[in-house]
Amino acid sequence: MNIGILSGLTAIGLLLASLAPAQTEVQGPAIPVLFAGGRIYSNAWIVHTTPAYAVIEYSGGTVQVPMGEMPRRYREQFHYSRAAANRFLAAERQQEKRTRALTQEEQAAYERFVLSLAGTNRPIRIEAVGNEVAGGLPLCAARDIPRGILIKFLPDEVKSYLNEEANLRATVAAWNRRVAQDRIAISNAMAATPVGGLVYLNTPASALPQPAQDLAILRHDQAQLERSENALSKLESEAPRRAVVDAFPARQSYAGHAIWICTGLAANRPGGSPSPG
Numbered sequence: 001m002n003i004g005i006l007s008g009l010t011a012i013g014l015l016l017a018s019l020a021p022a023q024t025e026v027q028g029p030a031i032p033v034l035f036a037g038g039r040i041y042s043n044a045w046i047v048h049t050t051p052a053y054a055v056i057e058y059s060g061g062t063v064q065v066p067m068g069e070m071p072r073r074y075r076e077q078f079h080y081s082r083a084a085a086n087r088f089l090a091a092e093r094q095q096e097k098r099t100r101a102l103t104q105e106e107q108a109a110y111e112r113f114v115l116s117l118a119g120t121n122r123p124i125r126i127e128a129v130g131n132e133v134a135g136g137l138p139l140c141a142a143r144d145i146p147r148g149i150l151i152k153f154l155p156d157e158v159k160s161y162l163n164e165e166a167n168l169r170a171t172v173a174a175w176n177r178r179v180a181q182d183r184i185a186i187s188n189a190m191a192a193t194p195v196g197g198l199v200y201l202n203t204p205a206s207a208l209p210q211p212a213q214d215l216a217i218l219r220h221d222q223a224q225l226e227r228s229e230n231a232l233s234k235l236e237s238e239a240p241r242r243a244v245v246d247a248f249p250a251r252q253s254y255a256g257h258a259i260w261i262c263t264g265l266a267a268n269r270p271g272g273s274p275s276p277g
Contacts, residue, residue, distance in 0.1 A: 037069040052085040121248045123266040161242040168232040175225035182218035241267040
C-alpha cells in the first residue's frame with residue numbers, strides 16, 4: 001500500500017475537519033409531535049444541531065429544519081441567534097469552496113494509489129454496499145481504500161452479511177433509545193411518588209406503583225438490548241468469513257470510482273484465509 005498517498009489523503013481529511021464549524025450531537029427523549037418549519041413531525045428526535053439548523057429523525061425519515069423555524073423552546077435551548085446562524089452558513093459555504101479546490105488533488109492521489117495496486121489480487125474487507133452505479137456494479141466502501149469502489153462479481157454472501165449487520169445495528173440503537181426513555185420515565189415517576197419501604201412480591205405488573213412498573217419495563221428492555229448486542233457481536237465475528245473478498249483493480253473507472261474485479265470470498269481461497277478483520 002502506498003503510505004505516502006494515504007498520508008496525503010489523511011492530511012486532506014484532517015484539514016477539512018479542522019475547518020468545520022461547531023456542531024452538536026443531541027440525545028434526549030422522543031418528541032411525540034413536533035411543529036417546525038410549517039410541518040408536523042411525529043415521534044421526532046433532534047439528533048444533531050448547528051447554529052443554523054437542526055437535523056430531525058421522525059417516523060417519516062430525516063429532515064433538516066432551519067433553527068429559526070424551530071419552536072421557541074428549542075431556539076432558546078440551543079441559543080439560536082440569526083447572526084450566529086448567518087456566520088455558520090457563511091463558514092459552511094467557505095468550507096464547500098475549499099473542498100472543491102481539493103477535489104482535483106485528491107482525485108489525482110487516488111488514481112495514483114489505485115494504479116499502484118493494479119494487477120495485485122488482495123483481500124479487502126467490504127464495509128458497506130450502496131446503490132448500483134454503472135452496469136449493475138454496486139458502489140462499495142472497503143477498509144483501507146480511500147474512497148468508494150465499484151466491484152464486479154461481488155458475492156451475494158457479502159450483501160447478505162451487511163444487511164444482517166445493518167438490521168442488528170438498527171435494533172441495538174432502537175433498544176438503546178428505549179432504555180434511555182425508560183430511565184427518564186423512572187426518574188420522573190420517582191420524583192412524583194413518596195418513597196416507601198414496601199416490597200411487592202408476586203404482584204401483577206399492572207398492580208404495581210408507577211416507579212415499580214417503569215423499573216420492570218427497564219429491566220425487560222435492558223435484557224432485549226443485551227440480547228441484541230450479543231447477537232451483533234456474534235455476527236461481527238463472522239465478518240472475516242463473510243465480508244472479506246479477494247479482488248484487484250481493473251485499470252478502469254466510472255464517475256471517479258475505480259472498478260475492481262472480485263475473485264471470490266477470501267475464506268474460500270484454497271490454502272488461504274482472510275487477513276483484514
